[in-house]
Each structure stands twice: as structure tokens, then as C-alpha cells.
Amino acid sequence: MVSFDHRDPGTDEDVWAAVLRRDLPSLDLDVDRIVVVAAHPDDETLGAAGLLATATARGIPIDLVVVTDGERSHPDSPTHSPATLGLVRRRELREAMSIVGVENESLFLGLPDGGTDDHRDAIARALQRAIDRAPADRVLVLSPWRGDGHRDHRVVGEVVEQVCAQRGIRCRSFPIWLWHWGGPDDVPWPHAERLRLDAAARDAKARALEAHVSQLLPLSAAPGDEPTVHARMRSHFARDSEVFFAPRPAPGPVPGAVAPTPDSASGTDAATAPSGEEPPAAPTVGPEYFDDMYARHDDPWGFDSRWYEERKRAVLLAALPRSRYRAAFEAGCSTGALTAHLAERCDRVLAVDLALAALDRARRRLRGRDHVELRRAMLPDDWPEETFDLVVLSEVAYYWGAGDLDRGLTAAVASLRADGHLVACHWRHAVAEYPRDGDSVGAALAARSDLVRLVRHEEEDFALEVYGLSGARSVAAEAGLVP
Template sequence: MVSFDHREPGTDESVWAAALASRRLPPVDLDVDRIVVVAAHPDDECLGAGGLLATAAGRGIPIDVVVATDGEGSHPASPTHSPAGLARRRRAELAEAMDRIGVEGLPVLLGLPDASTGAHRRVIAETLDALLRRGNARRVLVLSTWRGDGHHDHRVVGEVAEQVAAARGARHRAFPIWLWHWGTPDDVPWDRAERAPLGRDAAAAKARALGAHRSQIAPLSDAPGDETMLHAGMRAHFARDVEVFFAPVARTDAAPAPAPAGQPGATDPAAEVRPTETDADPASVGADYFDDMYARHDDPWGFDSRWYEERKRAAVLAALPRRRYRAVFEAGCSTGALTAALAARADRVHAVDLSEAALERARQRLTAQAHVELRRALLPQQWPEGAFDLIVLSEVAYYWGAADLERGLAAAVAALDPDGHVVACHWRHPVAEYPLTGDEVHAALAAVPQLARLVRHVEDDFVLEVYGRAGAPSVAAEAGLV
């Protein structure tokens, strides 16, 4: 999982300077009639693309700026600024920053809830689509936050911008921000990276614009909760003489570009903003997130390398009320570390994952286990047929939006044998990219009337529970001890 704390030192800029100096990246093509920037928060546009925007403004290229949220959640514990007050301040800072860069016209401020853009994809899509309808979209460069940046709002904005741009035939490039903090050069999709070199004037304009975002680069006050969001080490990543952008992943199965609005064959790109599977809940994390993770890491979550994961896996197995099960269903099996352990205690295991890359690694691990079936599936929409006496939801349900969680729990109950068990185990710390927390998942599970809790184990880091159908006996009762 990509989890980071903005207060940590992060990756030193010297690491990135060496990585960039060793690579000859192609330049971003600025032969365009217009640029549209879609940012998640005020300051994203300056941090990731301020120099390129200053360069474009100097050439007389028109620029439209769309900002999804007001960033009112940047200081949740502030004793001096309410969310509404911070939102007003950040809007004013944005206007000042755009003026310093040379962007004419006011930004389009959507005012969506900070950290909750996933529930408002259509608003972002419709706004961008309306801007791309003005003139020839093929001569427009769309810039946005990067969907692999490790931040929920950045991911959502990046996904929507990429999809709408593709549907309208516009060119799209994404800029990373938090990648420079939590990542290393091994996390960068260099094969899709492009550079925007900054001349002296553009670099100076970017620096002045970043200075306008005072609520982020300086403390709001001396009080606890008002600390600086972007410390000096983080800001060093944006004082370079070059900016980096990522092109979209090339898709050989891309749909043809839509006809112009109002003509036969015209489509509504806003209506197309959804994961690849047409029934997916847009609030849930889509396949692209997992594809990016497995493309960058052989073992993204450290299932085979971290003692934490090994210990937690042992706790899950120890919590199972029965020594052996007839039929096990594992949702979100990843590379198969837990699957292999379950296979030793089951007559049959059916495991699924959304990522084909993960499944390929799981197949290599389980090649000798003929009683294990591995398939790709979008859950909960493609829940397997049949009944199971053990259903495993381990580190998976917080990827679902609230509607999908409800569907998934209903599907689990429907597929559970009368004597079956549901085991759930989830990370408790919040992750910006996940629609839900582990505690929220387990609260929903506890509210399912058809289930009764048999086991509950809670640590600071994870919560582990086992449920049976209402009236299910305890382990000792099932064994005849009580």
C-alpha cells in the first residue's frame, strides 16, 4: 500500500536529481491551442505544473484551471481555522498564484469535499467535458494530478481527466506531487515520462506562485495543529529547473474518438467515466490502481518480505474455528501468500483478484496445488456461483465504496453454507486512496443481521474477526467441550 506521512523527511531531492540527470526524457509537446489543468486542491497546479504553465502563458497559450476541492481538510486539527475559513483562504491564495504565473481569467472552483472526490466523479467529468467542447479538443493539452500519486483525490482527478481527454481526443499528461516524497526512482514509469524544462523566467514565476500558497508552505500559527504542510525537503522537489509529466498507458483496445457533439455517433464522455467493467461502482478502487502497483513492485504490500504480514497471516489462520474446510472462497488473493496457507486446510479453494499481474504471480506460487482455482474477477459484481463454508475477506473490503461494500456483504451471506464462517481482517490506519477504513468495514460487517461474531481480535494496526450464521456455536461448543 502507498501510505505516507507528510511530516516525514521523505526521499531526499539529491536522489531525484541524480535519477533525472541520468535519463534523457522527451519534452512535453506545447504545440497546442489551449491548456486545461485539472487539480485536486489549490496548490497542486503550481507544484506539479507551475513552470510549464508560466512557459505557456509567456507564449500566449490560453489556460483554463479547474480545481476540484478547496483543500479545506489540510489542517483538520487547526485551532485557528475552521474548514470553511481555510477554504476561503486557499481560494484567495489560488487566485493570487494564478495571477503571478500569468494565467488570465478566474479558476473554475468546483468546491467538492476534500478527500471525497470519488463520490463526485461525474461533476469533474462534466466540467472538463464542457471545456473540451469549446473548439478543437485535439488541439488541447489536458494536465492533471497523477492517479498513481498515493493520494485519493489525486487518483480520482487523474483517472477522470485521462478518461474524458481520451474520449474527446485531447492529449493528456499527468504530474506527480507526492511521488517525490514517498517514492524512489524504481516507482517511476520512466517509459511514459516526459520533461518540461524551465527557463529562468518560468522558474521564477513558479517560485512566486508557490509563495502565494502561504497556508501550505508556512505554519498557520504557532499552535499545535497549524504546522506547515509542505516542509523544506518537500518543497525542494519543486524548485528544480524541470517538471516531469506522465503520458497515459497506451491502450490497444481504446474506443474510437467520439463524433463532435450534436452529430450522429456523438457520445457523452462524462457518462463513460467508470472503471473498465461497466457495472463497477466508481467509488471503489479500480483496476488501474492495482495494475500500477504490480507494475512497479513484485510484492507491493510486502506479503512475502514483512514480518508484520507473516505474523498477521498466522493470526488469521489461528482464528479459524475449524481445522479443515470443504470449500474456501478468498476475495482479493493478490499474489497468493494467504491462498497457499488456506490450501493446506481446505479440500477446495476458489480465489479471485482484479489484477492479472497478481494472479500470474499467484499461479506460479500455487502451480502444484490442483485443488486451487484462480480467476480474475471484479468484486462484488462478479461474485462466484456456489456455496462455501469459509469466505475470506482479508485486506480487500476497504477498496470498495459504501454501495459495493453493502453488495459484497450481501453476496457473502448468500454464498455462506449454514455451518460456514466469514473471516475478515483489515488494516486500521486511514489510507487516502481507500474509500473506507478497516474499522468502517468491520462496523458494517457487525451490522449484518444474519451473522454472529465468534472471534474479535483488535490491535492498533489491524482488526481480525470471524463470523458465523446467527446462532453459530463457539469453537468449544462445536467440539463438544461445553
Template sequence: MVSFDHRDPGTDESVWTDALRRDLPPLDLDVDHLIVVAAHPDDESLGAAGLLATAAARGIPIDLLVVTDGEGSHPGSPTHGPATLALLRRRELHDAARIVGLVGNPIFLGLPDGGTGEYRDAITAALRETLDAATGRRVLVLSPWRGDGHRDHRVVGEIVEQVCAARGVRSRAFPIWLWHWGGPDDVPWDRVERLALEPRSREVKTRALDAHRSQLEPLSGAPGDEATIHAGMRAHAERDAELFIAPESPATPAGSVGRQYFDDMYARHDDPWGFDSRWYEERKRSVLLAALPWRHYRSTLEAGCSTGALTVYLADRSDRVLAVDLAPAALERARTRLAGRENVELRLATLPDAWPEGEFDLVVLSEVAYYWAGVDLDRGLTAATASLSADGRLVACHWRHPVAEYPRSGDEVHAALAARPDLVRLVRHEEEDFVLEVYAHPGARSVAAESGLVP
């Protein structure tokens, strides 16, 4: 994340005027439906009010989802508490929405300002529901840019990209704070598209911005009530064009990460990922094991078992474990660790190509699926789902930070899982560093329901 202060003078608009003289491709607005997901009231006005006015004038239906009420805009205000600010900012957004030409009312999710990371499921569900209502139409989804330097913008931008990628829906992101803290070198120009604004759209945008008085003007003369958007920042929003950033293209390596990479890792390190030495890994294993819905399993498949650090615990809770890895060195270390465990079979195989035959009531994909490039991810998830018994459970756990050698991120893997119609999610545990989920076939019941505690 970028550290910045809205009170700083920031980058002068003249710097951007020079930078924006470059030739940029136009934004394609030939769509049947527009969905905007704003992290805060005023995001849509600052970043896309000209586009909204243009779309409304063309008769394009617009849905506006507002994730938070922006009640944290003045944390030190002596005159306006969070509840008062939330109500004020909702009223301002209603006014701005009418000015740009929205017919329907904005959809307010009312989630905590600054806390969107804890509510990814709620934001995802709201976007999916809105997309479902627009099924069969050519849809464009807009959101703040994930690289904007604001935590809420990053979270909302990530969710929009992931959901839209899984659904095959086009999405674009608009920067807001980038223009304040950044410079031309911070812009991914190869992915930027430009929407030229006609005079009427610019005039409408100006009036929509004016509606957000609580952000443009001081709430009072007292310290803590200063405007959050000063004249220099507003200048960035009053250009004759709006800029939108296309999602980064998925990594396209020659293929999935292969055996040579792992052979090199194990040749250079006894414990390459710190499975035995890091508290992070020990704790994560405990979280995974605690998330397993059943006390005991008949047959477990662990894909990518590595040195067997997790396999030991799966063996304690399974009649039979088949643990698979593509690296001989890893399996040798696993055999030493698991010596005497007669209910564990270790097998050398490259997944998803050589997916084991048989049926399992537990399939574990722990730190493995982000190695699968291209169609291999879908092949692997399809094979894993097909190998589940009727009452089986699939557990997936993946690191969320980018790794240059991995063709996918953990979030991309879990977005692909969430998009599968042949699975339903029973458990989701998300942290800044990893995400863990449990899936089953549709119709599966929760632990409490299976135990008779609830109907």
C-alpha cells in the first residue's frame, strides 16, 4: 500500500496534463448495462461521473453499488460523528446520482469504512446478485483501481476483477488517489483507456462533484473538520476525459510450474518453504485442520504433499491417505517422516495430468493450485471435484501474495473455485496472507446441521 496524506499538496495537475498528451485507446462503451461498485460515496463521481452521464444520456441502465457509507472521512471531527457523516454522505450520493441521470436508487451495503477486507464475501455476493440480474446483456463493471493506494479501493478493485474474470464479464477500474500521490511512472499506460467527455458530460460531472459538499468544504472551522478533497485534487477530476485501467492480463508462462523448479528448490534447501521451521506454517496447518468439517475420513487425497508436514496430521484423521507429489526429493523426506504409517501411500505423479483414480471423501489442495497455468487450473479443479465422494469435502488453502514464479495468485484459484456450479462453499477463512475454504457438492449441510443441532 502507498502511504499518503490527503492534506498534502500532491501532484500538480500540470504534471498530468503533459503526461496525458500521449495517444491512448478509447474506452469501449458499446454495452447494454453498466454496474459501478464504489468503495465510498463520491468514488463514482470523482472517477466516473462523466462516463455515468454519457451512459445515462444513451439510455444505458446503470446499477450503483456503494460498499461503505464513508463515515470514516473525518475521524477527528468534533462536530460530526460517524453516524451523522454516514447519513450526510448517503444524501449527497443520492443527489449526485440524480444529477448524472441514474434512474434507480443506489444500493448501499453499509459496510464499515476502512474495513472492507473483512467483508469480501458480502461484497462478492452483492456483485454476483447484480450480475445475475443482468444475465444475457453486455455488461461493463467499473470500480476503483486496486493500485490506488487506499485499502478499501484495493479490496473492492480486487473483488470486481476476480468476480468478472470468473464470469467472463468486462471490467475497468478508475484511479482516484493515484492522481494525488503518484506520477506518470506509476501508471500502467499499456492498460489505460480514455473516454473523451463532451461539454454536457463535463458540466454534469462538475455538478455531481458539487453535491459532495461534506468532502469538498470544511464541516466547520474547527480542527478535524477540514475538507478532504482540496482544490488541487479536484482539478484531477475536472479534465476533459476520464481514464480507466483494464485488468492485468493473466500470466502466460510456457506452462504450469514443473518438476525442475521443485527439484532445484529441494536441492538447495532442506525445508524450502519453512514447513517445519516457521510458526506461520505451523499455525496455518492448525487452522486448516480445525476447519475440516468431519472428525474422521475414510479416504483422503492430498495433492502436492511436499515433505509430508501436513500429511502426518491427515493420517491421524483418515483411514487411508494417498499423498501425491511430483518431486522425488520431497517424497523421500516424506517417507522418512511417515515411516511406519501403514495407512499412508506416497505416490510420484504430476498433477493435474496424472490425477489418481478412485473416490475420496476428503481432497486437500494446500498451496498447490496456483502452480497450474492456463487450462490446467480448470482441469485440476474439475478432476478434484470429480474424485469427491457424494458426501466428500474439498479443502483449499493458498498464499495470497504475488510470487513471480507462480502463474496464478491464491485469490485467482479461490475465485475459480467459487465460480464452479458443481460446488458449494461451506467454510471460508481469510487473512491478509492466506485464504482457506471448504467446498462440497450442492446440497451439503453444515456441521451443526449434520449433527442435528439445527434443522
């Protein structure tokens, strides 16, 4: 995957400081919009956080596409699984982007870390959609440099250059690992440009870099948990400028990419995978879908008007193994129809949703119930840090695409107390806008070795399951009715 060892001391920053005194053309930031395609969370911070801070200070909107979650940054870690590490790195990226002023939600593709070469079409299509999402005459696309010595950086850089050449869009790449393994003779100086950073941009970059704790500091004292960006490597990113490379002569055609059409301009992906190739997993459903639903309907899914929903809630509540819980977390609470019933059986309820309109309606419904807290959250990225003895996933997990389902279930299990229960209830029929159906959610839960299933209720229309952690006991066993 890489042609260097990140543990090596690497090139001293003094070597680079000497050669970077040379005159380089200035990077032109007179643009209407910037799209950044990062191979891993932290690429954009290491290579271009100063540019991003400069752009946001000038009011230039920025969209960020993150190809992988960097879940293999510590392949020998005894304390962090790849799924857990991917969750951590997403959170770190969101914090870093907030520091440099990027307001738009990042698009996480969740493709395999180290396996991007098998997903060039998916990357190309994601970039096409990002470019078309908010058309502008003067767009700049940024990505890691394809000569950086890292396979994922090469693949992403190549795809970006190909798409931009086809679309006639200006792109630039930023080196990261070049500064570690390379020397002055490895730099394509004829293609190099420089962006000078003012004091505010340098400060924002330094603080954004601090957000990537999992990469800068040891995960633990155990072997395999060492930092991936050591202090000597980190010194390359404390400069008063950033270096970018213009593309070399245009590469070949883009696999799976298409020129703008009425479909692609409206956000519909007109490209299809080549014959015999499985298309990439659909992405997680974003907030735009829900905002539109709540803008057009007071009760989009009939939670308050349909007997089906009322009955399903009753089945879920009856399936809870305990009459009362100390603390519950409800993911995707919508307008609070189920939340109100959970509040009657829990000492505290934290309920979240990504739609502000839904939360406004939930607050009106739950007014006066001080033990209920409502928050806006994008799951699984914004999973709360607290622990609970009841976690409820009701009609939410089939919205999670790509790797988000695994990350969401991992976060849910991690937030359970030792005696806690996880409830999953999902519609079983396929919906065109959803990346999966309820049965695939059930299969993912059943495949987890860290859960024990206590309840399984299946109908033609929905499936309901209750899980506990290893050692969990049935209702009768907890009541002492059976050994």
C-alpha cells in the first residue's frame, strides 16, 4: 500500500526549508467554489488546511469528499478494531473542518482503506456529483498528489485529474508523505505552486491538526498503537506556506465517469458500473432527503395517523425485557412519537435526529418532560459519548450505506452498559431511496459475536429484535423463574 515506512525518521525539515526558499508561482485562489477529495481523514488537514482556512475566511464554499475512513492506520492495534478506528477518525475530521471554518457536511464514501484501486468508478462518480451539486464557473478541485508513495493517494489523485481533465476543471494536488520519504530531487518543481499562509490560517491549521489525536498520539502504550505521524514528520506541516502541484499531461479516460447530463446535473448518477461488475454500495441517506420530507408533510411516515405505526410501537414497547430503564438513547427520533412512550419507562432519554423540523415537532410534543433531551446529530458520526442501558434503533439503520451500518452498530454496542439492551425494529420492504432493507440490518446484527439475541419478532412488514451483551439473560431468567 505504501513505498515507505512511516516509523522511519524521514527527511529533516531543515532540508526542505532550504529548498523552499526558491521562488514558486502563487496558487490562484480566485475561485467561486472548492471541492476537496481526501483519500483518508487527515489528508485534507495535513496537506491543505491552511488553504481551507484561507478560503473560508474569504467566503469561498468548500465541499469535502472523504474516500476511506482510514480504518487501517493501525493494523496491529490490540485496542481498536478497524470499525472503531474508522468512527474515531470521522469524528476527528469533522472537528478539524469545524476549526478551519468548513460548514458543509463532509461526504464519506466509506470505501476500503488500502483498497481504493478496486473502486475508481465509485470515486469518479462521487466527484462528478460533488461538482454538479452546486455548479460554479470557477471551481478548484484538490486531492492528494498521485506521486506521494501511497497507493490510495495515487488512485485518488489519478481519478481526480482524469475527471477534471474531462470536465475542463482546474485541479491541484498536495503532497503529504513526499516530505517524509523524499528529497528535493523528487519534487516536480516545474509544476509546483505555493500558497502563503497568514498568521490566522497557520493557527487554524495547527489547531485542526491537533484534532487528529488518533494519528498524532499513541492509542495506548501497547505495541501496535504507536502514532502514525510522529513529531519529525509533523514538523513539515508547521510551515508558513503550502505547496501544490498542477497536473501533468492529461491521463486517459475516466473509468465509469460521464460528462454532465440533465440527470447528473440534478444529482442523479447517470453512470453505471461496467457489465459484470458489482456497483458500489449506495451512500448513507443525507439530510436533504429528510428536510424535503418534513417540508412537504407534517407527519411524513404517518407515525401519528396510521394504526400500523401505533401497533408497531406497542409491539416494540411490549418486547422490552425490563419495565424500567435508567438511561435510554433513541437514534432517529423523528417527531417524538416513540420518544414519548420511552419517556414513561426511562429515568432519562436522549433522542437525536438530523432534521431540525422533526426536532421542533418533537420538542412541542415533549414539552415539560425535563428528563428528555433532544439533540441534532448526524449518525453514526455524532454518536454520543455517554453509555445507556437501552439503545433503540427504530426505522433508522437502513438509511446507513457503505460502511456506516457497521460503524453505527459498533457505536451502538460500545455505548451499551454491561446489562444494557439494544432494540432494532425495521421495515422489511425495499425502498428505492434507501441503501438497504430491514433484513440486511437484521443480518448484520445477527452476525456480531459481541451480541446475544433475546427477542425475535418477525412479520411480513417489519422485524423486531432485542439484543444484550455476552451473558445477557432472558426476562424469565432475570426474574428468577428459570436458572
